[in-house]
Each structure stands twice: as C-alpha cells, then as structure tokens.
Amino acid sequence: MLGNYFTFPELFLWIPVVFGLLLLLIKKQQAAHLAAILSSGISLVVCVISFFYTPLQGETQYFAYNNVAYYWLPYLGSSFSVSLDGISLLFAFLISFLFLIVFIFWGRDDARSVKGYYSWMLFLQAMIMGVLVAGDALVFYFFWVLMLLAVYFLVSNWNKGRAARYAQKFFIYNFVVSLILLTGILYFYQFTSQVQMDSLHSFSYSSFLNTALTINQQEIIFVCFVLSFFVLMALFPFHSWLPGMLKELPAGLNIVLLAGVLKVGLYAVVKWILPFVPQAVLHYQILIGGIGVAGMVYAALIAFGQDDLKKMIAWVAVFQTSFLVINFFAEKNSGLQIGMIGVVGYTISLVGFMMMIKLIEKSTGTMKLSDLTGLAYQHPLLGAAFIIGLFVNMVLPSVFFVHPEHSLLTGVFYFGRWIGLAGTLSLIILLLLFLNMVVVLFSKPAGKVVFHPVNQWKKILLLVMLALIIVQGICPDWVLRVTGFPIELILKKMVK
Amino acid sequence: MNAIIITVLWGVILMITGIFLRRKRSLSLIAISGMILTLAFNLFEFVSGPLLKIDLNGFLAFTSFGLHLNTMIFLIVLLFLLLNRKQIEKAGRHTAEYYSLLFFSLCGVALISAYNSLLALFLGIEVMFVPLYILAGIEAGNLKGNEASIKNFINGFFSSAIFLMGVAFLYGGNSLGSFNINFIQLGSHSVDSWMVTGMVLITSSLAYRASLAPFHFWSIDVYDGSASVFSSFMATVVKLSSLYAMIQFLTVVFGSKPEVWQPIVAFLIVISLVTGSIASLFQRSTKRMLGYSAVSQGGFMLLSIYAFNGLGKEAFLLYGAAYCLATIGVFGLISRSSDYTIDGFNGLGKSHPRVSFFTTISLLSLTGIPLTAGFMGKASAALSAMNNSQLWLTLFAFICAAISAVSYFRVIHAIYFKEAPEAQEKRFDIDKTFVWILGIIAVLLLLWGIAPDTLTSWIYY
Numbered sequence: 001m002l003g004n005y006f007t008f009p010e011l012f013l014w015i016p017v018v019f020g021l022l023l024l025l026i027k028k029q030q031a032a033h034l035a036a037i038l039s040s041g042i043s044l045v046v047c048v049i050s051f052f053y054t055p056l057q058g059e060t061q062y063f064a065y066n067n068v069a070y071y072w073l074p075y076l077g078s079s080f081s082v083s084l085d086g087i088s089l090l091f092a093f094l095i096s097f098l099f100l101i102v103f104i105f106w107g108r109d110d111a112r113s114v115k116g117y118y119s120w121m122l123f124l125q126a127m128i129m130g131v132l133v134a135g136d137a138l139v140f141y142f143f144w145v146l147m148l149l150a151v152y153f154l155v156s157n158w159n160k161g162r163a164a165r166y167a168q169k170f171f172i173y174n175f176v177v178s179l180i181l182l183t184g185i186l187y188f189y190q191f192t193s194q195v196q197m198d199s200l201h202s203f204s205y206s207s208f209l210n211t212a213l214t215i216n217q218q219e220i221i222f223v224c225f226v227l228s229f230f231v232l233m234a235l236f237p238f239h240s241w242l243p244g245m246l247k248e249l250p251a252g253l254n255i256v257l258l259a260g261v262l263k264v265g266l267y268a269v270v271k272w273i274l275p276f277v278p279q280a281v282l283h284y285q286i287l288i289g290g291i292g293v294a295g296m297v298y299a300a301l302i303a304f305g306q307d308d309l310k311k312m313i314a315w316v317a318v319f320q321t322s323f324l325v326i327n328f329f330a331e332k333n334s335g336l337q338i339g340m341i342g343v344v345g346y347t348i349s350l351v352g353f354m355m356m357i358k359l360i361e362k363s364t365g366t367m368k369l370s371d372l373t374g375l376a377y378q379h380p381l382l383g384a385a386f387i388i389g390l391f392v393n394m395v396l397p398s399v400f401f402v403h404p405e406h407s408l409l410t411g412v413f414y415f416g417r418w419i420g421l422a423g424t425l426s427l428i429i430l431l432l433l434f435l436n437m438v439v440v441l442f443s444k445p446a447g448k449v450v451f452h453p454v455n456q457w458k459k460i461l462l463l464v465m466l467a468l469i470i471v472q473g474i475c476p477d478w479v480l481r482v483t484g485f486p487i488e489l490i491l492k493k494m495v496k
Numbered sequence: 497m498n499a500i501i502i503t504v505l506w507g508v509i510l511m512i513t514g515i516f517l518r519r520k521r522s523l524s525l526i527a528i529s530g531m532i533l534t535l536a537f538n539l540f541e542f543v544s545g546p547l548l549k550i551d552l553n554g555f556l557a558f559t560s561f562g563l564h565l566n567t568m569i570f571l572i573v574l575l576f577l578l579l580n581r582k583q584i585e586k587a588g589r590h591t592a593e594y595y596s597l598l599f600f601s602l603c604g605v606a607l608i609s610a611y612n613s614l615l616a617l618f619l620g621i622e623v624m625f626v627p628l629y630i631l632a633g634i635e636a637g638n639l640k641g642n643e644a645s646i647k648n649f650i651n652g653f654f655s656s657a658i659f660l661m662g663v664a665f666l667y668g669g670n671s672l673g674s675f676n677i678n679f680i681q682l683g684s685h686s687v688d689s690w691m692v693t694g695m696v697l698i699t700s701s702l703a704y705r706a707s708l709a710p711f712h713f714w715s716i717d718v719y720d721g722s723a724s725v726f727s728s729f730m731a732t733v734v735k736l737s738s739l740y741a742m743i744q745f746l747t748v749v750f751g752s753k754p755e756v757w758q759p760i761v762a763f764l765i766v767i768s769l770v771t772g773s774i775a776s777l778f779q780r781s782t783k784r785m786l787g788y789s790a791v792s793q794g795g796f797m798l799l800s801i802y803a804f805n806g807l808g809k810e811a812f813l814l815y816g817a818a819y820c821l822a823t824i825g826v827f828g829l830i831s832r833s834s835d836y837t838i839d840g841f842n843g844l845g846k847s848h849p850r851v852s853f854f855t856t857i858s859l860l861s862l863t864g865i866p867l868t869a870g871f872m873g874k875a876s877a878a879l880s881a882m883n884n885s886q887l888w889l890t891l892f893a894f895i896c897a898a899i900s901a902v903s904y905f906r907v908i909h910a911i912y913f914k915e916a917p918e919a920q921e922k923r924f925d926i927d928k929t930f931v932w933i934l935g936i937i938a939v940l941l942l943l944w945g946i947a948p949d950t951l952t953s954w955i956y957y
Contacts, residue, residue: 075949076879138875142866149865156913164913175901179864179894182875186882186890220887243594 001397009082009133012092013126015043016099020122023105023462033107036118040100041124054089057485069135071311077192077199078206080134086483088132090340091267092345095132096261099125099362101351104461105358106252113155124150124256130265137185137203137222140272143404144181144228148174151261156174158249175240177228184224190278191217191250208276222280225273226288233265233321236295246314251354254310258317259350266321266343270330270336270490278494281329288329289415294420296412300342309357309367312433313350319430320346326423327411335411336491340483341476348472352465353389356382359462363454373443383441388466390434402467490493497546497558497815498537499566499606503912508531508600514592514709519593520585527595528577534602535570542567542954554676555761556614561809564954565740568813570926572820573602576732578830579933582727582925587723589633595626598729603934605737607787614663614698615676617741622661622703624650624737628730632722633871644721650760651714655704662697665690666749687756687952695750695756699742706738707731708764709717709771709863712791719787724836724916727783739794743801744814761802762889768795776903779902780837782830785903789862793819794901796877796893803880810952811880815873817951822870825858827906832925836856838906840923843916851926852911859904861941865898 006014019039026032042222055062070079084092099121111117127150130143131431148171155167185203194200201207214219227238234242234416244252274281306312312364324346360375360382361367376383409427413420510527516522537547542563577598578585586590606622611617629652633645651809667673669690670680678689700711707715719727746757774793779785797819800811830849833840845852861870878890916923944951 014669073949076876151911164909168909171905172898172902176865176895176898179759180891183878183891183894186875186879187887188878190882405666409722441931492534 001015004473006065007082007084008046008053008066009084009088009129010068011046011080011095012043012084012129012133015039015046016122016126016129020119020126021117029108029111031396033103033111035039036103036107037100039122040096040103040463043125044096044100045092047089047096050084050089051093051482054084054086054482055481055485056086067135073138073147073273074399075199077194077202077204078136078138078187079204080139081204082130082139083205084133084135085133086268086484087270087340087486090344090479091132091263091480092129092301094263094344095125095128095260096259098256098347098351099473101355101465102252102256104171105330105355105458106250109249110158110252114154114253116157117154120150120154120157121132121256124154128260132267135205137189137205137208137211138204140179140186140205141182144268145175147177147261147264148232149179150390151257155245155249155253160251162244163248166241166248170241170245173238174228179229180224181228183222184228187217187224188213188221191469197281206220209274213277215283218277218280219283222277222284224256224275225268225277226284229265229268229273230291230325232268233262233325234318235322235325236298237291238319238405239298242318246311251358254314255351255354257493258314259347262317262321263343263347266328268341269325271374274328274336275490275493281494285329286415286419289412289419292322292326292329293412293415293419293426296326296423297318297429300429304429307370309360309369310354312369313357317350319426320350323412323423326415330411330414335414337480337483338411338485340487341479344479345469345472345476348465349389349469352385352389352451352462352469355458355462355465356389359385359454362458363452369437371442373440374441376441379454381463383461385466386441388469390437497548497550497610498541498668499534499554500539500603500610501548502530502534503599503603503606507536507596507603508628510592510596511758514590514596517592520591521714523582523591523595524577524585525726526770527573527598528581530599531570531574531577535567535574537589538563538566538606539571540801543701554678555613555616556607556610556656558610561955564813565706565736565816566607567585567954568817568951569605569736569820570602570857571608572824573598573729573733573804573956575821575933575937576725576729576824576828579729579824579930579937580831582930583723583725583831584632586731587725588636590634593821594631594634596827597631600662600717601625601627601631601729601734608737608741609625611741612677614677616668617662617745618656618659619712621738622656623736625705626736627891628726631714631726631729632718634726635723639720640721641723643723644718647714647721648718650929651704655701656695657710658704659701662694662699662701665694665697667694669694677745680749687750692756695746695757696760698745698759699764702738702745703764706735706742707787707791708792709768710826712768712771716784716787720781724783724827724831725861727787727825729829731827732823733784735790736816736820739797739801739812740817742798743809746801747945758802761798762841765798766803766887766892768792769893773896773899773903776900779903780839781840782826782840782907783836784828785828785907789843789900789903790823792896796874796897798875799881799886799889799893802879802886802889803884805880807876808880808884809955810948811876812813813955814869814876814944814948814952818869818941821937822858822861823943826855826862828930829855829924833923834923838910839914841910841912844924845912847916848924848926850931851924851934854931854938856908856911857941858934859908863901863904866943869941869946870947870952872945 016039024030024033053062053065058361069079072080118284127143127147131147134140152167152171156164189201189203192201192211206336231238296319299315303312324339324342329337412423536661584594601624605621607620611620629649633642634646635641651663672679704711718732750757772788776785776788800808810949857932861868864870885946
C-alpha cells in the first residue's frame with residue numbers, strides 16, 4: 001500500500017486535514033479534545049515509522065514511500081509534488097510532537113475560549129506540514145500563505161478584541177512579504193529549465209536546485225526570500241508583529257507560534273535559501289550576522305526586563321531563533337549540523353519549560369517571578385524542573401552536552417569578532433537573568449502566594465519531558481544521522 | 497454574432513412584454529431564460545459557428561478569445577441575475593425596462609468582444625454605456641443616484657468625444673485611411689506623431705471606461721450613488737469589456753510597436769494600483785471601498801495587457817473571471833444589507849454562517865489567497881509580466897495588492913470578529929436562492945483556483 005496508494009508526506013498532510021474536518025462535526029468538547037490528541041498522536045506515530053523508511057543516506061529503495069507528484073498546472077510547469085528528506089522529517093517530527101503536547105497540556109483550557117479551536121489547530125498543523133514537505137515552489141507558497149491564514153483565524157478567534165487586531169497585523173505583515181516571496185519565486189522560475197513537456201520552465205524543487213544563477217539574480221532572489229522568512233521568524237527589526245501577540249495569546253497558542261510557526265521560517269532558510277543562492281548568502285553574510293546578533297541582544301534585553309514568566313520565555317524563544325539563524329548562515333558544516341541539534345533542543349526545552357510554567361500557574365495562580373520566591377522549598381520537584389528548564393533554555397543544551405567545538409557560539413564567531421562578542425554579551429545577559437531566577441527560587445519564601453498541590457499525571461508528564469530534554473542533551477547524535485545526508489548535499493551546493 | 501442578435505432580440509422582447517406583463521417575478525424569469533439562451537447560442541457559435549452568415553466586410557471578427565470572453569461574461573451575468581433578481585425587482589416600478597437595458601448593454605459587450613474596426617468599437621462602447629446612464633439613476637427619489645447618473649452621463653460623453661478625436665487622429669495619420677484595426681499602418685520606422693496622439697486619446701478614453709486611475713473619479717461616486725445591483729454590473733462586466741477593448745486596440749493596432757504604448761500602460765498600472773489600494777484603506781462604505789479596489793484590481797489586470805503574450809491572455813481571462821465573480825458576490829451581499837458601511841457587516845458570521853463563509857471566499861479571492869481563482873489570476877498576470885522582464889513592475893503590483901488586502905480583511909474582521917449591534921431589526925434580507933448562488937460563486941472561485949485550465953484552455957479551442 002505504502003508507496004502505491006499513499007506516501008509518508010501525504011499522510012503528514014492529510015491526517016490533520018481529515019481530523020480537522022471531522023472535528024467540525026463534533027460538538028462535545030471532550031470528544032473533540034480526544035480526537036485532536038488522537039490525530040496528532042497518529043501523526044507522531046507515522047513520523048516515527050517514517051524514520052525507518054526515509055532515505056536518510058540517500059537510499060533509493062525508499063523513494064516511492066517519500067516522493068509523489070500529482071498532475072497540476074502542467075502549462076506552468078508545476079505539479080502537486082510532496083517529498084520527504086531528513087530535514088523535512090526532523091521538522092515534521094517536531095511539529096507533530098509539539099501539537100500532541102499542546103493538545104494534551106493546553107488544549108482543554110484554550111478550547112474553552114477559542115471557537116473551532118481543535119479544527120483550526122489541526123488545519124494549521126496540516127499547513128505547516130505542507131510547507132515542510134512541499135516539493136514544488138508553488139505548492140510551497142500555497143501552504144505558506146494558508147499557514148498564515150490559519151494562524152490569523154486561530155488567533156483572531158481567541159479574543160475578538162485586541163488579539164484579532166494583532167492577528168490582522170501578523171497576517172498583513174507576513175502577507176506583504178509573502179507576495180515579495182512570490183515575486184522571487186516567479187523570477188527564479190524564469191531561469192529554470194524544462195521538466196514537463198507543456199512548459200518551458202518548472203517550479204519543481206529539483207529544478208530550482210539545478211538552476212545556475214548569476215550573482216545579480218541570486219541577490220534578487222535572496223532578498224525576496226529572506227525578507228519573507230525573516231518576518232515570519234520575527235527577527236529584529238522585522239519583529240513588530242510579535243510583542244502584541246505574545247501579550248494577548250494564551251500559553252498554548254503562544255507555544256505553537258514560537259516553537260512551531262517560527263521554526264518553519266528556519267526550515268525555509270535551510271531548504272529554500274541556502275542551496276539555491278549560495279553566492280548571495282556569502283555576499284550578505286555579514287548583514288545577516290548583524291541582523292541575527294541584533295535580534296539576540298534585543299530579545300535578551302527584553303527577556304531580562306520581564307517579570308511575567310510566559311513573556312520572558314517567549315522572548316527567550318525569539319533569542320533562540322536568532323541564534324539558530326546565525327548558525328544556519330555560518331557557511332560551514334558544524335554551523336548547520338549544530339543548528340539542527342539546536343532546533344530539536346530548543347523546541348523540546350521550550351515546550352518543557354512552558355509545561356512547567358503552566359503547572360506553576362495552576363499551583364500558585366501567578367506567573368510573576370517576583371511572587372515565586374522560595375518555590376524550591378515549597379515544591380522541590382517544580383523547583384528542580386525549573387532549574388533544568390532554565391538551564392537548557394538559557395545556556396543551550398549543545399553548549400554543555402556536546403563537544404565544545406560544536407557549539408552554537410562558534411557559529412556566531414564565524415561572522416567576525418564584533419558580532420561574536422555581541423552574541424556572547426547577549427548570552428551573558430540571559431545567564432544573569434538565569435542567576436537572578438535561581439536566587440529568587442532559593443530565597444526565603446515571602447509567603448506572597450499559596451502553593452496548591454499539582455495534578456499527578458501532569459507532574460509525571462513534566463518529568464518525562466525533562467528526561468527527554470536531558471537525554472536529548474546527552475545523545476543528540478540521532479539528529480545528525482537524520483539530517484546529515486541532506487545537509488551534506490546543501491553544503492556541497494554551497495561550496496560549489 | 498449569435499450573442500449580438502439574441503441580446504438585442506431579448507431586450508426588445510422584454511420591453512414589449514413589460515407592457516402586458518406586470519408580474520415582476522415573471523419578467524425576471526424571462527430575463528434569466530434570455531440569459532441562458534444567450535449563453536447557449538454563444539457556446540453554439542463557439543463550437544459550430546454563427547447562426548446567420550452575414551458578410552460584415554471586416555467590421556466585426558469573431559475570435560475564440562472574444563467568444564470565450566463572451567461566454568465567461570454571460571455566465572457571470574447569469575449568476576448576477578440569479579443572485580440579484582429580488583433586488584432588481586425592488587429597484588423600481590419598471591422592471592422590464594431595467595432588464596431590457598441590461599440586455600442592450602450586453603449587446604454592446606458582445607460588439608466590443610468582436611470589434612475589428614474602430615467604428616465598431618465606438619458603437620459597442622456607446623451601446624454598452626448608454627443604458628448604464630439610465631440604470632445609474634433609476635431611483636427617482638435618490639439624490640445620490642441622480643447625481644451618479646448625471647455624472648456618468650456627462651463624463652461618459654466627454655470620454656466619447658475624446659475617443660472620436662483619437663479615431664480622427666488615427667484615421668488622418670494612417671496612409672491607408674482605414675478604420676479597420678488590421679489595416680492601420682504604423683510605418684516601418686518611428687511612429688507618426690498623429691498616430692501616437694490618437695493612441696493616447698483612445699487609450700485614455702478606454703481607461704476612463706475601465707475606471708483606471710487617473711480617470712477613475714467618476715466611478716467611485718457612480719458606484720456609491722447607484723443601486724448596488726447596477727454598481728456591481730458596472731464594476732465588473734463593463735470594466736472587463738473596456739479592458740478587453742484596450743487589449744485588442746493596443747496589441748493589434750500597435751502590436752508591432754509595443755515600445756510606444758507600454759510606458760503609457762505602465763503609468764496606468766502604477767497610478768491605478770497606488771490610488772486604488774491606498775484610497776480603499778480609508779473608506780468606511782463598502783461600496784466605495786470596492787470602487788477603489790476595482791481601480792486597483794484593474795491596474796493588476798493591466799499587467800497582463802502589458803505582457804502582450806499568450807500567458808497574458810490566459811491571465812486576463814482568469815483574473816477577469818475571478819474579479820467579476822468575487823465582486824458580484826460581495827456586491828450582492830451589500831445590496832441585501834441595510835447598512836453599507838463596513839461596520840454593517842459586524843457579527844454576520846454568527847447570524848448567517850454560510851453567507852459569511854461564501855463571502856469570505858470571495859474576499860479572499862480578491863485578496864489573492866492561494867486556492868482561489870484570484871490567486872491564480874494574480875500569479876498568472878505577474879508571471880506573464882515577468883516573462884516580459886518586468887520584475888520591478890511585478891513587485892510593485894504585488895506590494896500594492898498586499899496593501900489592498902488590508903481593506904478586504906477589515907470586512908472579514910467585521911464579519912467574524914466583531915459583535916453585531918444590539919438592535920434586533922433585520923439587517924440582511926437573505927433568502928435560500930441567494931445563499932445557493934453565493935455558494936456556486938464560491939465553488940467556481942475555488943475550482944478555478946485549483947484547476948484554472950478548466951477556464952483558460954478554451955482560448956485555444
């Protein structure tokens with residue numbers, strides 16, 4: 001059946017769509033909640049199975065399981081093509097994992113306030129998956145914009161007042177640059193060679209990959225693509241849509257945005273910029289390094305000024321995104337590979353930390369750091385988890401657990417001394433924040449808040465999550481095994 | 497040819513029937529069946545040739561592109577009639593006359609789609625426009641409507657005069673002295689200044705008819721003042737026909753010298769896009785907002801004219817169909833609303849979920865969101881311009897399209913994310929047929945968004 005009737009990328013795409021449509025018919029909240037968990041659970045299982053059938057080392061026997069193209073717009077040289085390689089698979093796995101955790105941990109609370117929450121969430125998951133598996137530039141663009149639209153409707157539904165306005169801002173900003181992205185795609189298309197009989201050019205990924213461009217053409221395409229991806233990732237100075245959303249949104253949607261949607265931008269940088277326009281990447285490297293490090297410093301400073309844990313961790317996530325972008329653009333093997341490890345590490349640590357914040361909020365009714373003095377005495381488990389969470393979020397798993405030369409920080413120094421120093425400075429700011437929090441947690445309880453016991457199974461889930469974070473920190477090699485081959489191909493293309 | 501005959505015939509039949517038949521619903525049924533007949537006969541001509549073989553001496557020429565455009569327009573008008581039947585009946589006492597005027601106007605559309613001589617074009621434009629001067633002001637007590645009618649009439653005749661002046665220049669500068677667009681000689685070297693003047697005058701006149709900036713001022717007030725049903729007819733069918741006239745004129749008469757007209761078209765594109773997209777942001781009335789957005793959409797459609805290639809023709813048809821269907825859908829809802837402001841749509845999502853959903857698809861299509869025909873139209877127009885090495889013009893057009901998106905999303909925002917006012921009076925007069933037709937429009941927009949070749953491949957029939 002697999003390979004003949006359906007492929008893995010199609011399953012990634014259609015499982016959430018089908019469940020999303022079914023959920024439109026389910027009125028009972030509890031049943032909808034279970035169905036949503038079931039959907040993302042199935043997606044995750046399919047992802048895990050696909051690890052064994054994806055050509056991680058370029059094996060040809062799995063080709064039919066992971067690639068399919070349907071007849072669509074032949075006169076334009078486009079087809080509905082989806083495919084899976086190691087990088088797509090890694091991101092798809094993270095997204096499935098993220099949605100499952102969000103449904104389990106935040107779903108019930110968020111669904112009370114958002115009409116059609118589960119359906120919209122599953123549609124969003126499907127659209128993100130579409131972006132991740134797209135094997136054709138038009139298909140990629142389709143899913144890209146539909147993803148933005150899904151975020152717009154999801155966020156607008158949350159709080160029909162201010163959140164809807166911020167959602168509109170998010171959509172318009174991203175839509176403007178997405179049309180610039182489309183211009184870039186159409187421009188690129190002009191130089192591709194013929195793949196189908198009906199058209200002189202092609203939108204297929206492979207055709208884009210094999211097109212030789214002059215430096216001027218590369219620069220135009222680079223600017224068009226990078227603008228769109230950077231705005232989605234809310235990199236400084238393209239971040240103005242983000243603060244309002246962070247302020248208004250509930251934790252579940254926040255985490256989907258920060259650990260899911262923003263990561264799609266990272267994926268797009270790796271798959272849709274680096275191999276296509278290597279010379280332009282080289283040309284604009286310092287600029288990108290500057291933007292990335294400015295984002296790091298900015299996010300670190302804002303995070304430092306936050307008393308609200310949710311907002312603080314959100315800004316830390318923005319910091320992490322900038323940090324990863326810098327590493328992706330550092331044109332060397334370790335930058336991309338360590339970046340991939342960083343993506344996994346940051347995503348699960350972010351999810352873990354948000355879970356903990358949720359438990360703290362449930363237990364104390366507050367998310368303000370200043371109210372949590374003495375948490376380590378009152379709730380040793382939460383205190384310990386908090387510290388581990390901080391550790392991995394602030395200090396980065398890769399810095400400590402992986403071989404030192406494979407550190408994300410070396411990626412920052414690739415762009416020169418000053419950028420490296422600024423990056424280090426931002427990291428120090430976050431470390432100071434971390435120290436301050438440790439001091440608060442271990443201070444004498446001020447008795448400002450009453451600590452209530454926490455739901456047992458949620459505690460267990462948190463422990464599992466923490467264990468995962470630690471295991472990932474100690475054994476990150478699987479990420480390299482999954483993404484190694486496609487990264488090598490990208491690097492070869494860049495070196496060429 | 498069939499369409500010209502049937503539309504005139506049906507216009508006359510409706511006029512005469514109006515004397516004997518007082519029941520408005522029956523008149524509507526006659527008009528709708530007339531439209532189906534026109535569509536069927538046009539399709540018949542597409543497949544088997546005209547009913548009557550008349551030697552027109554090169555006055556008209558029936559091409560597959562023109563016939564395809566006709567078919568598309570007639571289909572859109574059929575949906576327009578089905579959607580707005582009730583509102584046309586309510587517009588005034590003389591329902592039969594309104595329908596017959598619409599049919600006469602469609603005769604003009606059919607003439608334009610087949611013109612081969614500048615005189616046929618002039619005739620077509622006048623036949624298309626004169627009924628609209630009347631339809632704009634049919635609401636006797638409505639001062640805004642009367643103003644719209646007078647404005648339309650006076651400006652329209654100015655435009656006709658400019659057009660005729662242009663024709664005179666072309667005739668005078670042309671060594672063959674012919675009105676036939678295939679026999680207008682441009683010479684082998686630089687184009688004569690008389691010809692250039694004629695081209696500028698005719699293009700300006702057609703730009704006025706298509707309400708492209710900077711000749712758009714009349715249209716906003718006319719759309720706003722006229723009854724919404726007729727505004728939607730003017731903003732769609734008339735605009736599309738006028739743009740087609742411009743395509744034919746520029747690409748046939750001046751086809752060998754694109755460098756002469758392309759800067760003028762580029763100017764029209766830029767001004768229309770900027771004016772339409774920015775001005776639409778500041779409108780509170782949905783009618784005026786759609787009026788400005790029509791200016792901006794017209795600018796985008798011109799991109800396909802600018803490109804002057806095969807893909808440009810496909811893009812024009814696709815864009816035209818997407819724009820007309822979506823605009824008719826949204827105007828249809830406006831005509832059923834008691835409040836034309838954007839706030840008038842507040843809470844519609846809750847009270848009429850299906851209508852809201854279908855209208856949202858129309859608005860998303862106007863924005864150019866993927867999976868809708870509007871996206872494919874925009875992408876094809878951009879691609880055809882890009883084939884012509886117009887990267888910056890395309891980029892500019894896309895940025896303006898994104899600015900326009902703000903206006904459309906204001907309406908979507910009002911529909912879904914704002915609460916309806918407390919007052920309980922009926923704000924929307926919506927019946928089942930209306931919902932069905934709106935649904936068909938949404939399905940067509942999605943169908944042509946996913947499989948655009950089901951529409952465009954007919955050009956090559």
